[in-house]
Amino acid sequence: MKVAQTLVTLAARTRLPSELAIISNNNATNHGVAVSHATIQPVWVRITHWINALAVVLMVMSGWQVYNASPIFPALTFPPAITLGGWLGGALLWHFAVMWLLVANFLVYLGLNFASGRFTRKLLPLSIKSLTSDVVAALRGKLTHGDLSRYNAIQKLAYLVVIADIALLVLSGLAVWKSVQFPLLRALMGGYDNARVVHFVAMSVLVTFFFVHVVMVALVPRSLLLMIRGR
Numbered sequence: 044m045k046v047a048q049t050l051v052t053l054a055a056r057t058r059l060p061s062e063l064a065i066i067s068n069n070n071a072t073n074h075g076v077a078v079s080h081a082t083i084q085p086v087w088v089r090i091t092h093w094i095n096a097l098a099v100v101l102m103v104m105s106g107w108q109v110y111n112a113s114p115i116f117p118a119l120t121f122p123p124a125i126t127l128g129g130w131l132g133g134a135l136l137w138h139f140a141v142m143w144l145l146v147a148n149f150l151v152y153l154g155l156n157f158a159s160g161r162f163t164r165k166l167l168p169l170s171i172k173s174l175t176s177d178v179v180a181a182l183r184g185k186l187t188h189g190d191l192s193r194y195n196a197i198q199k200l201a202y203l204v205v206i207a208d209i210a211l212l213v214l215s216g217l218a219v220w221k222s223v224q225f226p227l228l229r230a231l232m233g234g235y236d237n238a239r240v241v242h243f244v245a246m247s248v249l250v251t252f253f254f255v256h257v258v259m260v261a262l263v264p265r266s267l268l269l270m271i272r273g274r
C-alpha cells in the first residue's frame with residue numbers, strides 16, 4: 044500500500060513541472076521543432092516501457108517454442124533460431140517466469156497512468172475526425188513530428204490498441220493456462236481451443252505493432268532519446 048502511494052506521488056510530481064516547461068518551451072520555439080530541456084517522458088514511463096519491451100520479446104520468443112510443440116496451424120512453425128527455451132519444458136519455464144514480470148509491470152504502468160491523469164492527457168481524446176486527418180496527412184507525407192510532447196492520433200490509436208492487446212494476451216493466456224479454474228473466462232474466449240487462437244491472434248497483432256513501432260521510432264530518432272533520458 045505504502046509502495047503504491049509513493050509511486051502515485053512520484054507520478055504526480057513528475058507531471059506538472061515538465062508540462063509547464065514544455066508550454067514555455069513551445070512558446071519560445073514558436074512552431075519549430077520543440078527542443079525541450081524539460082522531462083517529457085517521466086522516469087516511471089521509461090522504466091515500465093523498457094521492462095515491458097524486454098518482457099514482451101521474451102514472452103513472444105518462448106511462446107513460439109511452446110506453440111511449436113503443438114501448432115494450431117500445422118503448416119506454420121517457428122524456426123528454432125528465433126525461439127527461446129530449447130524445448131517445450133524450457134520454454135514453459137521462461138513463459139511462466141516472465142509472465143509475472145510482464146503483468147506486474149503492466150499493472151504499475153496502467154495504475155500510474157490512471158492515477159496521475161497521464162493516460163487521459165496523452166492518449167485521449169481520440170476522434171474519427173482527428174484520425175482521418177492524420178491518416179490523410181501521413182499518406183501525403185505531411186504528418187509532422189514537431190512537438191514530441193504530444194502523440195498524434197495515429198500514435199494514440201496504436202498505443203491504445205497495443206495496451207488493449209496486451210490485456211487480451213494476458214486474459215487469453217490465463218484462459219489457456221487455468222482453463223478449469225476460470226470457466227467464465229474460458230467461455231468468454233469461446234472455449235479452450237478458441238482461447239489458443241485468440242492468444243495467437245493477439246500475439247500476431249503485438250508482433251506487427253512491434254515492427255511498425257520500431258520503424259516509426261527509427262524515422263524520428265529524437266523520440267528514442269526521450270524514451271531513454273526523458274527529454
Ligand code: HEM
Pocket residue numbers: 088092095096099100165191198202205206249253256257260266267268269270
Ligand atoms: C513490443 C514491445 C513494445 C511495446 C508493447 C511498446 C509500447 C509502447 C507504448 C504503449 C508507448 C507509449 C507509452 C506512453 O506514452 O505511455 C511506446 C512509446 C515509445 N516506444 Fe515503445 N514499445 C515496445 C518496444 C519498443 C522498442 C523496441 C523501442 C525502440 C526501438 C521503442 C521505442 C519507443 C519510443 C521512442 C516511444 C515514444 C514515442 C514517441 O514519443 O513518439 N518501443 N511504446
